[in-house]
Amino acid sequence: MLNKFQKFFYSKILRRKYYRTGHCLGCGRCCKKIYVKHAKGIIQDEKEFENLKYQHRFYTYLKVIDKDETGLVFECMNLDPETHKCKIHKTRSGICRRYPQEELFSMGGALSEDCGYKMEPIIPFSEVFLTIQKKSQPKKKSFFEKLFRK
Ligand code: SF4
Numbered sequence: 001m002l003n004k005f006q007k008f009f010y011s012k013i014l015r016r017k018y019y020r021t022g023h024c025l026g027c028g029r030c031c032k033k034i035y036v037k038h039a040k041g042i043i044q045d046e047k048e049f050e051n052l053k054y055q056h057r058f059y060t061y062l063k064v065i066d067k068d069e070t071g072l073v074f075e076c077m078n079l080d081p082e083t084h085k086c087k088i089h090k091t092r093s094g095i096c097r098r099y100p101q102e103e104l105f106s107m108g109g110a111l112s113e114d115c116g117y118k119m120e121p122i123i124p125f126s127e128v129f130l131t132i133q134k135k136s137q138p139k140k141k142s143f144f145e146k147l148f149r150k
């Protein structure tokens, strides 16, 4: 649970909506079913993907394993199939170090149910609901307003 200062810092300074809790359990699931998103949306064909390989080394680690209604599905070749560990753990890209981030949700992604991390809303939904409720209630008249209306 975040304290007031942390809530302020994350939401007002960093402009975040979620914060991360938990820890990695090393299951390797997040390195197996990967969608790649770039400016035009989620990658749908391999030609499009080839161009991305020149932009960042992370893309060179990926190979296509499937295609579904969302787009091409990739798997990272650095994942050891036996141990489920990353073979380049110490030198892995920033995107892997920062996983999972809030941007994941803006891409339409989700954490696997068994993932050791959870993304919690900085302002709990109950608080958001209360604020909306308060705003929608008619304002109470001040003492002077009541006085002048009489
Ligand atoms: S899915 Fe979650 S627990 Fe599993 S390797 Fe990825 S970050 Fe770790």
Ligand code: SF4
Binding pocket: 030, 031, 061, 076, 077, 078, 079, 080, 085, 086, 087, 088, 089, 092, 093, 096
């Ligand atoms: S580089 Fe390592 S951590 Fe990153 S996706 Fe590949 S296997 Fe996973």
